[in-house]
Amino acid sequence: MDFNKILIIFQKELKAYFNSTIAYVIIVVFLAIVGWFYVNNIFLIDIATMRPMFDSVIPLTFIFIIPAITMRQFAEEQKSGTIEILLTKPLSDWEIVLGKFLSSLALVAIMILPTVLYYISLALISDLDNGPILGGYLGLLLMASAFISLGLFASTLTSNQIVAFIIGMILILFLYLLDKVLIYFPGWAVTTIEYFGVDYHYSNLSRGVIDTRNLIYFFSLTGFMLYISVTSLEKRKW
Amino acid sequence: MAVTVNNLTKYYGSTQAINDITFSVDTGEILGFLGPNGAGKTTTMKIITCFIPPNNGIVEIDGYNIFEHSLEVRRKIGYLPEHNPLYPEMNVVEYLEFSARLHNISRNSINPRLKTMIEVCGLGDVRHKDIGELSKGYRQRVGLAQAMIHDPDVLILDEPTSGLDPNQIMEIRNLIKTIGMAKTVILSTHILSEVQATCSRVIIINKGEIIADSTTDKLREEFRGSEIITLLLKGDNRDPINELIPIIKKLNMVESVEFCGTENNAHKFIITSPKGSDIRENLFQFVVNNSLILLEMHRSVVSLEEVFHTLTSTGEKFKESDYSKYMPSN
Numbered sequence: 007m008d009f010n011k012i013l014i015i016f017q018k019e020l021k022a023y024f025n026s027t028i029a030y031v032i033i034v035v036f037l038a039i040v041g042w043f044y045v046n047n048i049f050l051i052d053i054a055t056m057r058p059m060f061d062s063v064i065p066l067t068f069i070f071i072i073p074a075i076t077m078r079q080f081a082e083e084q085k086s087g088t089i090e091i092l093l094t095k096p097l098s099d100w101e102i103v104l105g106k107f108l109s110s111l112a113l114v115a116i117m118i119l120p121t122v123l124y125y126i127s128l129a130l131i132s133d134l135d136n137g138p139i140l141g142g143y144l145g146l147l148l149m150a151s152a153f154i155s156l157g158l159f160a161s162t163l164t165s166n167q168i169v170a171f172i173i174g175m176i177l178i179l180f181l182y183l184l185d186k187v188l189i190y191f192p193g194w195a196v197t198t199i200e201y202f203g204v205d206y207h208y209s210n211l212s213r214g215v216i217d218t219r220n221l222i223y224f225f226s227l228t229g230f231m232l233y234i235s236v237t238s239l240e241k242r243k244w
Numbered sequence: 245m246a247v248t249v250n251n252l253t254k255y256y257g258s259t260q261a262i263n264d265i266t267f268s269v270d271t272g273e274i275l276g277f278l279g280p281n282g283a284g285k286t287t288t289m290k291i292i293t294c295f296i297p298p299n300n301g302i303v304e305i306d307g308y309n310i311f312e313h314s315l316e317v318r319r320k321i322g323y324l325p326e327h328n329p330l331y332p333e334m335n336v337v338e339y340l341e342f343s344a345r346l347h348n349i350s351r352n353s354i355n356p357r358l359k360t361m362i363e364v365c366g367l368g369d370v371r372h373k374d375i376g377e378l379s380k381g382y383r384q385r386v387g388l389a390q391a392m393i394h395d396p397d398v399l400i401l402d403e404p405t406s407g408l409d410p411n412q413i414m415e416i417r418n419l420i421k422t423i424g425m426a427k428t429v430i431l432s433t434h435i436l437s438e439v440q441a442t443c444s445r446v447i448i449i450n451k452g453e454i455i456a457d458s459t460t461d462k463l464r465e466e467f468r469g470s471e472i473i474t475l476l477l478k479g480d481n482r483d484p485i486n487e488l489i490p491i492i493k494k495l496n497m498v499e500s501v502e503f504c505g506t507e508n509n510a511h512k513f514i515i516t517s518p519k520g521s522d523i524r525e526n527l528f529q530f531v532v533n534n535s536l537i538l539l540e541m542h543r544s545v546v547s548l549e550e551v552f553h554t555l556t557s558t559g560e561k562f563k564e565s566d567y568s569k570y571m572p573s574n
Contacts, residue, residue, distance in 0.1 A: 014345045018334075025333045087329030091390070094293040094325070095346040096318040 011097040015105025023113050032071060033117050039067050044124050054132035056125060060142035060212045068153055069182060073174030075113055076157030077167045079106045084165035099236045107158055107232060114150040137214030145211030148224035149204060153178050155231030162238040245306045245320065245397035245428050246270050247292065252301035254287050261287040262452040274424040276443030277432035280556055284452040285432040286326050289402050293323045305398060319347065322396035324404055328387035332376030336367055336386055339375060340393055347394035357393060364419065365389040380407040388416065392423065399423065401431040405438060417442045436552055450556045463551055471521055475513045476540035477531065484511040491534065495526045510539055
């Protein structure tokens with residue numbers, strides 16, 4: 007694996023996000039949604055807390071924002087045919103997938119960066135518990151990684167961005183909702199199924215508990231989905 | 245650098261795209277890959293460039309094969325895919341730089357290399373424009389520049405001149421010819437004059453099989469049947485049919501003479517003689533001896549179009565030994 011090649015792809019994709027309007031639209035939509043809930047909490051409910059933002063607002067926004075970020079990654083290349091240029095250059099499929107993955111992750115990081123301002127403003131007027139907030143940001147990035155890998159995989163399946171978006175969202179929704187529908191499963195299966203749900207692991211982190219089990223879950227889910235994406239790219243070889 | 249293609253076979257589902265294709269190309273050769281649409285030209289190129297693998301067979305470039313040394317093979321190849329896909333949101337310099345970096349060109353040599361390619365491909369005026377805004381001709385040049393940015397030993401160009409205007413076609417052909425002197429070039433086309441103009445060797449492929457592999461001159465030469473000469477004479481009052489034709493017929497080696505009418509007092513004849521013979525001198529002597537005025541003498545050459553048409557419509561495999569089978573029957 008040549009890190010330099012990954013960097014080239016990463017830079018190209020990040021530039022592509024910001025050269026088109028996608029990045030700006032996505033960042034504005036995200037900040038508008040998150041900002042509205044933030045303002046609500048302070049001025050209407052009168053509580054200085056970031057909990058709702060970490061617990062539900064950002065994760066729920068991720069469900070549709072992240073597939074929108076990843077949908078173009080492979081679908082567009084497959085539609086315009088540039089995938090042929092990319093795959094006939096001397097770089098491996100893994101380098102391409104990782105470069106694209108990191109560029110999406112960078113965009114998500116840039117997107118959530120302004121929410122640090124919310125933290126600062128709250129910290130000025132009240133006593134915040136810093137642990138859950140640090141854990142929350144870590145959790146958000148890990149969850150974003152997992153969602154991005156799912157979205158990337160969806161994008162390798164088709165040359166149609168809308169289809170990639172919908173498949174990506176369904177995959178993400180499935181993993182996110184898994185531990186919300188445990189009540190419908192038989193008792194013996196609950197713990198196993200709960201373990202597969204994203205929110206189960208994320209909620210631990212956003213409470214400020216950094217447990218290796220949760221980290222391993224996110225790393226392995228992301229790694230597995232990236233592997234599946236590489237395999238899906240190689241489907242041309244079947 | 246030699247490209248060796250051995251027994252390539254490729255299926256898309258149950259349809260066979262190419263069947264047992266074998267050929268090799270050497271440095272300094274410009275190989276034209278000719279065939280009707282859907283003949284398997286693009287498939288073969290995609291296999292050589294490691295985009296898709298064959299079901300059977302192997303491609304080697306200078307001893308590196310596409311399965312075990314895919315990266316080395318891709319390093320040596322410059323590829324212009326069909327339809328010339330590009331990133332519309334990048335500008336020309338950005339895109340070429342991107343390609344150059346993917347080919348491991350070191351930071352200090354990127355800029356001189358970019359400059360050369362922009363100059364060679366005539367992209368100076370548009371270098372800072374987004375590719376999406378460029379005209380088709382410029383895009384094609386960007387595609388070529390991208391393929392040649394790392395000075396590859398092997399150039400694979402899938403329909404390099406499609407969509408260009410005649411002047412641009414000329415430029416690109418000259419460019420390919422110049423480059424072809426020191427490199428191995430494989431270009432596909434369905435425009436026959438392109439092969440005639442640029443290639444030293446041609447492979448005609450039809451329904452996934454190679455039906456001819458020869459130099460363009462040789463192919464034309466071998467496919468020529470009888471020699472055909474068109475003659476336009478301004479005569480005196482002699483009757484062309486009853487008085488001139490018998491004299492021409494008496495000339496050495498003339499097989500048949502056909503009279504095609506008179507226009508503005510000029511008679512037109514079509515004269516055939518056996519393959520390989522040259523009766524032009526005799527005809528000239530005849531004109532002089534009979535005090536006629538020669539307006540036109542034209543020897544027809546079998547065009548590659550005819551060769552191509554004969555080969556691809558019969559659908560039979562062509563071997564060097566049975567050229568005669570395809571000879572025109574006149």
